[in-house]
Each structure stands twice: as structure tokens, then as C-alpha cells.
Amino acid sequence: MIVKERIQEGMNQIIAALKMDQSQRGSWDYAFETGVATDCYMIILLRTLEINEEKLIQGLAKRIISKQEKNGSWKLFHDENNGNITATVEAYYALLYSGYLPKSDSRLRAARQFILAKGGMEESHLFTKVLLSVTGQQNWPSFFPLPLEILLLPPSFPVNFYSFSEFGRANMAPIMILADRKFQVKSTKSPNLTDLSAYRNPEFFSRNEQDEWRGLASAISEGISHLIGIPGQLHRMATEKAKQYMLDRIEPDGTLFGYFSATFMMIFALLALGYPKNHPVIMKAVKGLMDMECTIDGLPHMQYTTAAVWNTSLISYALQEAGVSPLDFAVKKGNEYLLSRQHYKYGDWVIHNPSGFPGGWGFADMNTVHPDVDDTTASLRSIARMVQSDSSFRQSWDRGVLWVLSMQNDDGGWPAFERNTDSKLLKLLPIDKAEFILADPSSADLTGRTLEFLGAYTNLPKNSEAIRSGVNWLFKNQESNGSWYGRWGICYIYGTWCAVTGLREAGVPSENPSISKASNWLKAIQNGDGGWGESCRSDIKGSYVPLQTSTLTHTAWAVDALIASFDQPTKEIDGGILFMLENLDRDDWTTDYPKGQGMAGNFYIHYHSYRYIFPLLALSHYQKKYIHD
Template sequence: MFNKVNDGIGQLIDSIRKDQSSNGAWTYPFETGISTDCYMIILLRSLEINDEKLIQQLVERILSRQEDNGAWKLFYDEGEGNISATVEAYYSLLYSGYIKKQDPKMKRAKSFIIKNGGLKDIHMLTKLLLALTGQHRWPPYNPLPVELILLPHSCPIHFYRFSVFGRANLTPIMILADKKYSLTTKMSPDLSDLSSKRNEDELDFRNSQEWRSFYSTIKQAINQLIGLPSHLHQLAIEKAKHYMLQRIEPDGTFLGYFSTTFLMIFALLSLGHSKNHPIIINAVNGLKGMKTVIDGHVHMQYTTADVWNTSLLGYALQEAGVPSNDSMIKKANHYLLQRQHLKYGDWAVQNPAGVPGGWGFADMNTIQPDVDDTTASLRSMARMVKKVPVYRQSWDRGLQWLLTMQNDNGGWPAFEKNTDSKLFSLLPIEKAEYILTDPSSADLTGRTLEYLGNYTNLLNNYSSVQSAIQWLYRNQEDDGSWYGRWGICYIYGTWAAVTGLRAVGVLTTHSSIKRAVTWLETIQNSDGGWGESCNSDRNQKYVPLKTSTLTHTAWAVDALISANDKSNNSIKKGIDFLLINLNQADWTTTYPKGQGMAGDFYIHYHSYRYIFPLLALAHYKKKYKQKS
């Protein structure tokens, strides 16, 4: 068995070594379906940037993802298709000018859209896209008054109580809704035939009465606090514009995200910027810079994942025995060292005691660090800390920033602390819990505990550690699993929680660990692997994929290894599955393992097929070889 494990580890290391970039990073794609491809076509046509080669390449990719019934899906087992994704694809293909309504593929797509309610039940952000480009009416009221940005921090609802991702997307939306901005061109298609009641359709944020009530509440608060003289409306517009411009990354994008940059461009147009304004051109070029190629097709990434890929791979390789002085590891850690954040960002508003020292997710991320990338980067650099002084300095800053980011409830968020107001969960905005809040999560809390337990000298009775342990105990599901906020989904959260709890001394005999182990063993497939459907996050309960994947299996096996002093049948069968399927190349390999918005935004990390099987095999060998 261990000879095969060694062979598998060697195979993975060789593949990873070949894929490293010259700057030390790994640039595996961050793949998110077709939405960004669709939006890029619509953006280029709206700005009358005739980059025909890119538009044709994106058209080819979108068409390559169409199902036989005419629809597009977000993941393999999503039923017949996704209505919002299909509308976006249909619209962008028509806007490209290269596909006509009479094309059989378009007829099938239209048939699917009409069959599923036309434009009535598409996602809020898809309706926003249509309103921006003349296919949908704006509502007569603003979904959020732009004056919200002026409310002081003493108010129960203020701008910085939203998550940073929520603020970044809402800021341009507030401007656009205020202006009721719409842009059409001579190439704009006509989507009126997709709805029989187009004249009655509005950009309805789930429930207009509830929105009007919330809008009225915010307006009253603004009136009471600042009197709302007429000039303050323009002040709010200027402050919103300033917020965006102050957070433009070196590549021209707004915080490095596709959606925020797309919306910022339209917001600036609504404020009078010309289509060829340097800020807009730089933003478009920044989006183009996130272009990648997958299976011969060009894909517009939502962001890049270079820091995330590199930190996880650097850590996994060293766990598998690659020494820290290997050129591959040295280059990776040097890259990470250069990407540490040394200036304050929005996180400091809710965390004034913190000093910069975290890491962000993307290559060009200089403003927005996050907890997960910070612990991952610190793990990769851990073996360098005692050897090179500059790594010790970096380590200390990262650890101190991390500790100050813990939420008051004991868990860790992703980007900002204490931005999980229950008020926002009541708002009638679609997926508000994903867009507007940044709660403590089992995956972030578990991974942070794993780092603190295995890589620092903090005692297990340290207050931060104990409060995090208690948070995990309180948030374990009845079946013994944990929900993972940023992965798919319960297997991911359970892996993070179990490995974290074990790292800080929670015994294998503890009821929380035993329940988690029982759950994992119960859901193991007959082939020895594990697999979980993206439907889990939609349904808020575990839904099996009914087939096994490399990544889910690696997570489950790694959790079981951490929770068992001796190998058992479940672990051995899981390891066998990994070894047999290391070269697996089917739909299970490309099935999303990450998510950003349940039901609407899923991520296929191309690096995961290497990272997590390597970790599981390495930990199996390290723990059990001497006991065999």
C-alpha cells in the first residue's frame, strides 16, 4: 500500500512542478461557468469596443456549454437547466452579432426560457443586467437610497455593516438605480419576445412592497440624522463614486472582481464619463487580463486565484516531503512574501485594533486580505520562519492580524469581522445572506484552528482558541456534519472543523468528533470515495452526488485520518479510490467544489485535484507508515 502511496505522491509532485509559473505562482484557472463570458460580450458591445477575436472566442465557449435541450447549467446535476444562465447566454449570443434568433440552438434556448417563465424568475443580478442595457425597466423607486453611504457608524444600519463584497457591488448599483441608467447601441437585440408581459415587468428586487418599506426606513433615518438638504444627495453620489475610485487595483479593476468592475464601468458612464475615459479603458483591460484558456476555449475569470493556489500548493508539497529549500518551494514562498498586505483596508473599520499583515486571494489583490488566504500563506511559509528573518517578520504580522479578525461570537469570517447583522437577513434582497454578510463559518474557523494548533505555540486554553472551539460545537449540524460556507459543502465544512478541532487538542473520543466520523463513514460510496451535490447549499442539507470525486474524497479521508489513531477500512478504501483515480478526467473532475452564492455562483478550482489528494496521501503516509 505505502509503495503505491509513494508513487501517487511522486506523480502529483511531478505534475505540480511542471505547472509552476516563472514568478513562483501557480495560475490554475478560477472557473465560474459562463456568466462572466456573457457579461464580457455585453460590456464590449455596450462600449462599442469591437474586439471581434475575443467576442468570437467567448461565443464559442458559451455555445460549447449548451445542453441538448437548449439550456445552460451551473453544475452537472442541476436538473433541466438554469433559467438565469440561459437568459444571459441567449442575450449575449444575440448581442455578439454572430448568432441569430433563427439558429436552431437559439430556438431551443428560447423555448427553454419561455417554458420556465420567461424573464419573470431570473436572478436579481440578471434583471439588473437587462435594466442597464435597455431590456428591463427600472422600478420607480430606488432599491437602496444612495444616501445610505452617508449614515454614521453609530446607526444600526450603515454602509460598513455590509460585507466588503456587498459594498463593492451595491455602491455602483445605488448610483445606477438613482440615475435609472440604461445604455443601448445599434447592436442591441430585442428580448421582448421572452415575456408576454414585458410592459409590466420591472427590476423587482424580490418584493417591491418590502423594498419600499425598507427604503422608507432608511430615508427616515437619514432625515433625522442629517436633515437631508438637497445638496447631500449629490454629496452621497460623489462619496459613492469616490469609494469605487479609491479601490481600483493596479490592473484597473474594482477590487479585482468582474461583477464590481462591470458595474463600476456602467456607474461611471451614468455619471458622465465617456466610453473611452482612461479609467473605463483601464478597467476593461484589467478584465481582459483575467482571461484564461480552458480546454481550448477562452474564459473570462471572475478573479484570479494565484495566491490561493500558490499558498495551498506550497503547503501541500511540503507536507508531502518536498523540502523548504527546494527551488519550487523557495520560488512559491518568495511570491507569497511579495503579496502580503502592508497597508490598511476596509477591514480596519470593524477591526480598528488590527495592524496590516494578511494576504488576499488574487494576484493583483492589494486592498482586500482575507482570513483563509492568510492562514494558507502562513502554512506555506512556516518552515522558513526560523531560517530567514524576513519570513519571521512576515509571519508575526500575519499571525497578529489573523487573531484580531476573530468575530465576537468566537468564529472567523472571511474578509471583515462582525459584519453579520441579522437585520440584513430580513431584507427582501435575493441571496442577501451571501451578498451582504460575512458570517463566521465552520470552514474558516476550522482552518484557522488547524493553523493555530499545528503551526503556532499558542496554548490550547488560549481564549481565542477556546471561543472558536465552542463556536464549532454550537454550530455542528444534528447529523454530525458542519456546513462549509465557501466549499461544497458539508463534506468541506466537516473536514475543516474536524482537522481544526483535532489540531487544538480535542480528543478523538469527544462526542463532536465521533458524530462527525460516523456521519462521514455513513455517506461513503461503495467505490470507497465521497461526492456531494451543489444542491446541498440550495437545500441547506447534505445532498449526495451519487458518484465520487477526487476532492470530496480527499477532504473526507483527511478528516478521518486526523480523527483515527489507526487506519481503518473506510480510510483504506478512500485512499485506494484516490490512487486509482488520480488521473481521472471526466465531469466529476470539473464539478464545482467551491461556491460564492448558493444556487447562483459555483467555482471549479483547477488546482484542487492536485492539492487535496496530495494532502490526504501525505497525511496517511506520515501517520500510519510507522504503525503498519
């Protein structure tokens, strides 16, 4: 067993760092870092709109250049094999459009060579193909799988606009407008990217993909054919509905749902609908994106969204788990901030949850219309200790708990944003990663974390229908090796941590075969230095891939899961604790390595807060369970 003083010293070090980083309003605003894609899109947007923010554009260009690999490519994560075609196309385009690098620059020549060797810019991701088409770098395809009229189909139809997840709708609504109008816009500074094309093929989707789609397409067309109205009139109605969908969901900061990609596409969709470049809605949207700028290593980075609520809820909870009083200034300010961000109005989630009542929390600072289950349980954990002594917390608590319970899927698991949006028909769409872009299924991480919250912080009986259904969902969805796939983290270590801690708090004994199998898997993948590490390639491959080195966050997840499983510390647990204590100050690529994802193979997240949050939780849980005065 590790001595109490050493554990406390490590915890105190993290607590001091966290308190130092808290903002004046009470939130923790650690960066939500997502590679260079948003930096690239921002340059392209500003240049297209002819907004000459030269200091920002030059700074973003410097950051993009600083991330280039020796072979000319850009990567999404450290151990991605030779580079990423999509990221390299976006970086090349943005750097050329910035005006700060000529085509003759050796770095751009190397990037161009990499792109052509990988099949040309046509091999990039769907969003990038839309970017290239809307800015006039390639033609719109003759085929696009989603007609605007799908917005007119009722929710009772097998495939309709609300079959898609909230994230899918936010991005697809503007893209559908753009594809429908085949809209293109250039500026006086638009570069020529024809030399990035390995072959002249403007189609987004292969013939095989289109053929697979035909059956579902005909079903949608059949549904549309039964709509009452003149075809041209129906099309105008669908266009208006798509426009209004966007406008009705603009956040107070001007962004669409607070997402960079959705806001970017919305700006171009509004241009396609006839809005001038300087229209107030467009200008406010641009400002909203610019306000998401943060600074990393002295250079600007455009965040995809902000993570203020997520960071604050997790940090405030972790501080309290580590023994910091809920009346401590930092915790109190954090919880006051959280109360100010609870939702009191209905969002799209009500379509599939008509009996639910508002009360959730969202992820970002400026988020008023799309709460999610994970942020809600995280915020509820943070305010839990204040519920008995402060009536304002009690009201928030009751609303939040009821909303979480109302969001359980029919299969027993929990989604992120909306109930029962996992139609198997969506898998027929010829859209790369459609299951991540358009669906919001039950996941092991959401289900496990919700069960952990309900079991540890509410009086809901362990044999209640909600808990039993969630437990059964986890049992059914455990991998054969004992792990669980984590939808929003990297990846199997994350999912296993969520599932194990959830099952234990839901009353599943440690000797249960499911827990034992998970514990044995975690022990088997421990590294020689006592830590754990997992590659983002797990997400792409669909099975566990070791990182070949340890990280603080992966180690904390694994250790915390094992602490939940064993009454006495094991050598694996002590090894993980020692690794964390010896590496709290570690500052290398493993610290920066993504620990979250939003779209396997295309979108990875480095949460700057995780290096503090999860080691603090694991250390505090070790101390609480194993060290007694």
C-alpha cells in the first residue's frame, strides 16, 4: 500500500493547479483542442467573406504549419500511420488561401505530393468535399442522398429528419440546402486547387455506395410523393423549413448549436439563400466562432466548441471527492456557474421524449437548446452535496434527475442527446461514418456513467426498472475480451471504466463474471511502467490497440475501475498509482494525445483538463477506500 502522505501530496498538487486556473466567473475554461481542421476552416471562411482579420489568419497559419509532419502530411493523432489525407487537404487549402505561403513553398510542395500519392483531394471526408464544392474548388455531385423534402416527412415515417441525431441535423440541414442549390462562392483571393486532383471525379459517393442507397432513397421518395401539394411548392416549403430550422436554433452567441462545423455550413447556406455577406446574422455567427478562439503554446486555435460546463462540472466534483468542502470558494463559485447554465426550455430532444421536462445541462458555455445526459449527470454530481442545505440546488437537482431518467432508451441504455435515434436504416446511407454523424445510440460510457450517478447519488432502488434495464444493456454489450467500447472517449479503457464503476454502484457485486472479466482484461493490458495507454486506432479498427506507452488519463481510468472492483489494493492498482504520482508534471506528446472522439477516424479531442481531473479522482478514491487513519 502506498503511504498516505504521498497520495495527499499528489492530490494537493493537482488541487492547487486547478484552483489557480479557475476563471473569475467560476468556470474552468480549459481548451477543447481538435487538431487543425477548425483553424483551416476559419481561414477559408474569413477569406471567402473577405474579412481581413490578418493577425488571426497569420497566427492560425503559423499554428497549422507547426503541426506538419516531415513527409508533408498532417495527422489527427501521434501514431496515425503515414498521415491523414483529409487533414492534409484542409491544411494545404487553408495555407494557400491565407496568402502567407506560395505554392512554390517546399512545405506546400511536400503536402501536395502526399495528397496526390493518397489519391487526390477527392479521397477526403464528406465535410471536406462539401467545403471544396461550396468554395468552388470542385463541382457539386449529380447525386446527393438526402433531398430537402425529407424535412416535410412526419416523425412517424420510418426515415425522417428526426431519425438523425441532433448533431446530424445541425450539420445536414445547411449541407442539404447547399447541395440542393449546388451553391458556390469564391473571393478575389481564392486559390486554384486543380493540381490536387488525381482524377476528375466530382462525385461524393462511389457507384456501389449509390446502388446500396437506392432502396432507402426510393422509400423516402415514396413518402415524399404522398405529401399533399405541388412539387415546386413542396420544395419551397422544404427549403423554408430547413432555413427556419437553422435560424430557430442559433445560440445567443450567434452560432448554430455552438458547433463550429454547423455554424460554418449555416453561413454558406444563408449565402445560398440570398443573404448578403454582411448580413447581421452572418456577422454575428462569424463573431461567435471568433469568440471560441483560445491560445495554445502561444498560437491561436479555433475550438470546435467550448467545454466550460463539462470542465466545470467534472472539476468541481473531483475537488469535492478529494475532500475540498462544497463551501470552499472555488467549489461554490463553480456550482453557482453550473446553476446558471441549467436548461429551462425545450429542445429537439422533446420530439422523441414528449413526456420529459427541461432540466438538463449542455456541454458548452453558450448552450441553451441541446442538453446531454453526460453533462447533466456530471453537473448533478457536482451540486449533490449542496442539495440538502440549499433550496435553489434542490430545485435544480429534481429537474435534472427527472430529465436524465426520462432520456433512457427503450433498449435500456442511455444516449447522449436524444432517445431512440439509432435507426438501422441510416446505415444504408452512403455517408462515411454515418453511424457517428447521424445516429445517437445507447453507449457503454453514457450508460455506465448514468448508472454510477443513479446508484451513488439518488435513492432510486437498485432493483428499479431503470437501473435493471441499464445493467442488462451493459451485460449484453460487453466485448468478448471483457472490455466495453466507449463512444465518446479513447476508447475501450474509457468504456470499461465507465461500465465497471456504473455496474458496481448499481449493486453488481465484484465477483460477478462481468466485473471479473473486465478486471482481468485491464490487468492484462497494463504496461511495464505501471500505467496504461490506448491508441486512437482502436476507434478506427473497432478493437483495442495499445498505444505502446502510458498516459496519465488512461492510467487514471484503468486504476479507478480496478479500485471499484477490489476491496484491497492489488499490485496493478499500486503500480498505476505510482505511475501517476511520478508523472503528474509530465508534459510531452502523451499528455497532448487525444482522449476523446466525436467521429471515429476523423475527429479527435485533446481535453486539456483531463490530466488533472481523472488522476485526482483515482487518487482520492484510492485514499478513501484503502487508507484509514
